[in-house]
Amino acid sequence: MDNEQPKTSVTDEDRTKIRYLTPEMCKIHVGTHGALHVTVLNDRIYGGVYAAYAFPVEHAAEYISLMRSTGSGGPDEEVGLIRHLEVFPPEQVALVRQALKRRYFIHTILRIHDIRWDHGLVAMDVETDKGRVKFLMRWQQDRAVDYGRDGKVLLDVDENRYLIPDVEELPASERNAFTRIVFW
Amino acid sequence: MPEAKSVLLNVDVPAELADLARAEGVRVETAWMIAATDLNLAGSYEPVYLVAEGERLVTIARPKAPGEKAVRETVPRGEILEIRTRQGVGGGFLEVRVADMYVEMLAYSNARADIFHKVATKLKDWLAGQTPFIGPEDDLDPRRCPACGMPLQFKGDVCQKCMKGGAVFRRVITFMRPYAGKAILMMLLVLVTVALALVPQQLIRLLTNVVLAPEQAGNRPLPFGEASVWLMWLVLALFTQVLLSAGVGILTGRLSSVVGTQITYDMRNRVFTHLTRMGVDYYDRYNVGQLMTRVASDTEQMKSFVNQLTGGFLAQIITLVTVGIVLFGLNWQLAAITLVPAPLVFLSVMIFWKRIYPRYHRVWDANSKLSGVLNTILSGIRVVKAFGQEPREQARFDTSSVKVRDSFRAVEFSVSTFNPLVGVLFQVGGMLAWFVGGREVLQHKPGGLNLGDLLAFLGYLGMFYAPLGQLTQLTNWLTGFLTASQRIFEVLDTNPQIVQVDNATAMPNKGSGVTFENVVFGYNRHEPVLKGISFEIKPGEHIGIVGKSGSGKTTLINLMARFYEVDEGRILVDSVDIRDLQLDELRRSVGIVLQEPFLFRGTIYANITYGRKDATTDEVLAAAKAANAHEFIIRHPLGYDTYIGERGAGLSGGERQRISIARALLYNPDILVLDEATSNVDTESEQLIQQALLRITRGRTTLAIAHRLSTLRNSDRIIVMDGGKIVEMGSHEELLALKGLYHRLVKIQTELTADPAFRMAAEMSAGEKKKEE
Ligand SMILES: Nc1ncnc2c1ncn2[C@@H]1O[C@H](COP(=O)(O)OP(=O)(O)OP(=O)(O)O)[C@@H](O)[C@H]1O
Ligand SMILES: [Mg+2]
Numbered sequence: 001m002d003n004e005q006p007k008t009s010v011t012d013e014d015r016t017k018i019r020y021l022t023p024e025m026c027k028i029h030v031g032t033h034g035a036l037h038v039t040v041l042n043d044r045i046y047g048g049v050y051a052a053y054a055f056p057v058e059h060a061a062e063y064i065s066l067m068r069s070t071g072s073g074g075p076d077e078e079v080g081l082i083r084h085l086e087v088f089p090p091e092q093v094a095l096v097r098q099a100l101k102r103r104y105f106i107h108t109i110l111r112i113h114d115i116r117w118d119h120g121l122v123a124m125d126v127e128t129d130k131g132r133v134k135f136l137m138r139w140q141q142d143r144a145v146d147y148g149r150d151g152k153v154l155l156d157v158d159e160n161r162y163l164i165p166d167v168e169e170l171p172a173s174e175r176n177a178f179t180r181i182v183f184w
Numbered sequence: 185m186p187e188a189k190s191v192l193l194n195v196d197v198p199a200e201l202a203d204l205a206r207a208e209g210v211r212v213e214t215a216w217m218i219a220a221t222d223l224n225l226a227g228s229y230e231p232v233y234l235v236a237e238g239e240r241l242v243t244i245a246r247p248k249a250p251g252e253k254a255v256r257e258t259v260p261r262g263e264i265l266e267i268r269t270r271q272g273v274g275g276g277f278l279e280v281r282v283a284d285m286y287v288e289m290l291a292y293s294n295a296r297a298d299i300f301h302k303v304a305t306k307l308k309d310w311l312a313g314q315t316p317f318i319g320p321e322d323d324l325d326p327r328r329c330p331a332c333g334m335p336l337q338f339k340g341d342v343c344q345k346c347m348k349g350g351a352v353f354r355r356v357i358t359f360m361r362p363y364a365g366k367a368i369l370m371m372l373l374v375l376v377t378v379a380l381a382l383v384p385q386q387l388i389r390l391l392t393n394v395v396l397a398p399e400q401a402g403n404r405p406l407p408f409g410e411a412s413v414w415l416m417w418l419v420l421a422l423f424t425q426v427l428l429s430a431g432v433g434i435l436t437g438r439l440s441s442v443v444g445t446q447i448t449y450d451m452r453n454r455v456f457t458h459l460t461r462m463g464v465d466y467y468d469r470y471n472v473g474q475l476m477t478r479v480a481s482d483t484e485q486m487k488s489f490v491n492q493l494t495g496g497f498l499a500q501i502i503t504l505v506t507v508g509i510v511l512f513g514l515n516w517q518l519a520a521i522t523l524v525p526a527p528l529v530f531l532s533v534m535i536f537w538k539r540i541y542p543r544y545h546r547v548w549d550a551n552s553k554l555s556g557v558l559n560t561i562l563s564g565i566r567v568v569k570a571f572g573q574e575p576r577e578q579a580r581f582d583t584s585s586v587k588v589r590d591s592f593r594a595v596e597f598s599v600s601t602f603n604p605l606v607g608v609l610f611q612v613g614g615m616l617a618w619f620v621g622g623r624e625v626l627q628h629k630p631g632g633l634n635l636g637d638l639l640a641f642l643g644y645l646g647m648f649y650a651p652l653g654q655l656t657q658l659t660n661w662l663t664g665f666l667t668a669s670q671r672i673f674e675v676l677d678t679n680p681q682i683v684q685v686d687n688a689t690a691m692p693n694k695g696s697g698v699t700f701e702n703v704v705f706g707y708n709r710h711e712p713v714l715k716g717i718s719f720e721i722k723p724g725e726h727i728g729i730v731g732k733s734g735s736g737k738t739t740l741i742n743l744m745a746r747f748y749e750v751d752e753g754r755i756l757v758d759s760v761d762i763r764d765l766q767l768d769e770l771r772r773s774v775g776i777v778l779q780e781p782f783l784f785r786g787t788i789y790a791n792i793t794y795g796r797k798d799a800t801t802d803e804v805l806a807a808a809k810a811a812n813a814h815e816f817i818i819r820h821p822l823g824y825d826t827y828i829g830e831r832g833a834g835l836s837g838g839e840r841q842r843i844s845i846a847r848a849l850l851y852n853p854d855i856l857v858l859d860e861a862t863s864n865v866d867t868e869s870e871q872l873i874q875q876a877l878l879r880i881t882r883g884r885t886t887l888a889i890a891h892r893l894s895t896l897r898n899s900d901r902i903i904v905m906d907g908g909k910i911v912e913m914g915s916h917e918e919l920l921a922l923k924g925l926y927h928r929l930v931k932i933q934t935e936l937t938a939d940p941a942f943r944m945a946a947e948m949s950a951g952e953k954k955k956e957e
Contacts, residue, residue: 103227104227159295
């Protein structure tokens with residue numbers, strides 16, 4: 001295409017650019033009804049904001065997108081993207097972390113107490129960051145999918161999520177028991 | 185409030201919490217709905233209750249510290265503009281819109297998602313001023329097993345927990361049932377083989393004790409002539425044994441080959457047939473490369489099973505047992521001594537299973553990943569080359585290849601260490617027999633062991649240890665076989681989502697009206713893509729569908745062809761629910777030109793006639809001409825017999841589309857569906873095709889999706905979709921008059937075409953070949 005600009009409004013043009021949020025230009029705070037708000041300098045206050053990872057696997061501490069629903073079924077819009085979360089004041093960092101924790105309900109598996117295959121179902125008894133959990137998973141390849149290089153995300157019959165960040169890091173006996181059943 | 189209560193939507197709040205809530209002004213007794221969630225808004229496990237009162241929504245939970253309140257959130261009905269659920273990752277939220285923002289009322293894990301979808305519908309009615317009815321029928325969930333309550337993968341799925349299959353071995357045996365006769369014959373032959381194998385040692389015993397060294401056995405020495413005759417008979421007996429063994433060997437080999445290859449063939453077909461019955465959703469989830477491994481090589485393992493029965497482990501177990509009996513018969517003390525290392529052997533086999541067996545899975549995993557990578561790279565080779573990424577793909581391939589090499593190496597390293605070490609153990613038993621037995625022969629005790637016995641014993645001992653020595657190879661094979669069978673059964677056990685009901689009806693009349701009734705559908709369980717679609721198409725009507733990319737247009741088509749099953753609502757063709765129609769009848773009456781035209785390797789002719797092999801040449805020509813494909817086909821030196829490559833390689837994008845239009849036209853369906861069928865065709869050809877379509881599809885129900893709105897001008901009605909909903913519906917003129925989304929889309933497109941620079945851009949992006957001067 002050539003250099004001419006389409007006849008669109010300024011906001012339309014903005015919509016095609018990433019807006020990086022920095023502590024200088026915005027403030028993350030709790031507003032009415034306990035909802036997360038972002039006040040952007042020279043712009044406005046955005047309410048009902050939620051946080052999402054852009055690269056949950058590769059850059060979990062960076063590139064966090066703040067999104068909000070515009071209402072009436074339309075697509076969600078991005079308020080802005082935080083490149084480095086740590087540069088924000090601690091209380092704001094905490095708010096974003098909380099928002100992330102809310103949105104990503106994932107158990108991180110620390111230890112596998114027991115894993116059994118039983119007619120197309122895998123019964124697991126695991127220690128997670130949210131306590132000890134027993135769950136049933138369908139023995140199908142799409143129920144245990146790759147996460148990064150050596151990790152796996154397991155989806156149980158309720159579609160709850162369990163993350164093994166690195167299968168190789170499990171103790172040898174647990175790893176063998178696991179890869180014996182989830183061998184893909 | 186109704187008398188009968190729902191378990192899920194009229195939850196009992198613990199008395200203590202109810203008291204606390206009452207102190208804060210929330211009366212749970214009078215609430216019309218109470219639902220329990222498992223998460224709090226901080227994303228941790230905690231029981232929280234949603235209490236829906238007449239005029240407000242409240243969430244309550246046990247206070248975590250003294251001084252805290254039981255009431256967590258309160259929103260009066262008057263402030264709520266909208267209620268919805270929003271899917272997070274691994275869970276979701278019930279949200280209310282207050283002023284211009286959505287506020288999270290509560291969070292739930294996916295285990296509760298179904299409940300809160302229902303809660304949201306009830307709340308929407310409440311918000312609209314109706315009184316929602318809540319009763320026991322709200323507890324029914326078609327996506328849960330009625331017997332055990334486990335979530336099913338889709339409505340009507342067979343609950344895996346309640347339906348127990350058999351152990352892998354038993355199931356393989358069931359597959360062998362049709363060959364029972366041949367199998368029994370094979371077993372008998374195996375017995376004969378084993379029996380024959382026992383003969384030579386007995387001959388050696390006779391040779392030693394009667395002919396060569398009779399004195400030590402207490403026998404009379406024979407004169408030379410008589411001994412020679414004995415010798416001749418013994419040799420003859422040995423020769424007969426060898427001949428018989430060879431004969432039985434030939435027979436068993438052939439028989440096992442017949443049965444083995446046939447079972448493999450059956451299994452391969454079975455897996456393939458099952459794969460073709462699988463819905464499209466299955467292929468969204470599975471890696472095609474891995475499926476290829478399953479069909480091609482995993483089924484080969486069935487053959488090895490039969491081979492093992494005849495030549496392998498079954499024969500060996502029988503040998504082991506019979507030879508063991510013979511050994512004990514010859515001299516039980518000596519036999520007992522040789523068994524001293526046996527426990528160690530068992531121990532090592534156990535170690536093998538625990539340590540080495542799991543590594544086989546890695547080998548398989550690495551292997552199938554390699555074929556997956558290969559499949560992706562080769563099918564995307566154009567993109568690879570376009571972006572000059574050959575080195576990177578080489579590296580990617582190399583990584584996978586290295587994994588295969590290393591995993592194999594790891595297994596073979598341990599196996600090749602393991603086998604000789606176990607061999608040493610066995611040898612020790614043999615040595616003990618040599619020493620103890622040899623001493624006994626030297627002692628010449630009457631009734632004791634003589635030389636012939638010892639030689640025969642040592643011979644049998646060799647036979648006894650041979651199968652034991654192969655035990656590790658047996659486990660080798662067994663692991664390979666078990667993993668392969670498990671993988672095969674994993675495919676066979678997956679129920680196809682789309683199945684024909686038993687009493688499926690034929691298409692009643694060929695009127696071909698289509699009705700969508702409140703259709704809700706999502707590719708993923710908790711994320712609806714279509715959110716309540718209702719419309720009716722009268723027979724013979726031409727319908728256009730427009731909407732932004734990702735608004736669910738193709739999804740609509742997918743549902744109509746029953747590639748996927750609706751989650752809620754229903755789709756009627758000729759007033760019959762498509763789930764009650766015979767599948768082939770439905771597919772016969774719906775002809776689709778897919779958004780991504782797929783052509784098979786083969787001639788153009790074969791591709792056009794793909795859906796109707798019986799088409800006459802004249803019909804093929806007519807269809808091709810109507811699709812504006814005839815001329816460019818004729819230009820090829822080989823015309824309709826031109827061979828095209830994988831996915832239609834050798835043709836331009838527009839040419840491929842035109843061939844797939846011809847294919848659909850020839851199919852002569854009652855309902856013609858065109859999903860962006862002419863998006864890659866230049867405007868002039870498109871107009872020609874449009875005219876032809878208009879002529880051919882007169883009186884035929886037609887659904888056409890297009891981004892280029894000019895394509896749809898001639899439609900009777902146009903459906904405008906946005907975000908999984910129908911936002912507008914009507915004729916071109918009516919929609920323009922509405923001044924809504926359609927009006928906006930038309931305006932943007934005409935603006936674009938009015939601006940010369942953008943006209944060019946738009947046409948280029950539409951794959952236009954003709955450019956304006
Ligand atoms: N197989 C699938 N699995 C999961 N999600 C899917 C699948 N196919 C489509 N989707 C999602 O469903 C939504 C609707 O897709 P659909 O293909 O119906 O859009 P469309 O209206 O045809 O768009 P386009 O105009 O670009 O063809 C999209 O958000 C898409 O990401
Ligand atoms: Mg589409």
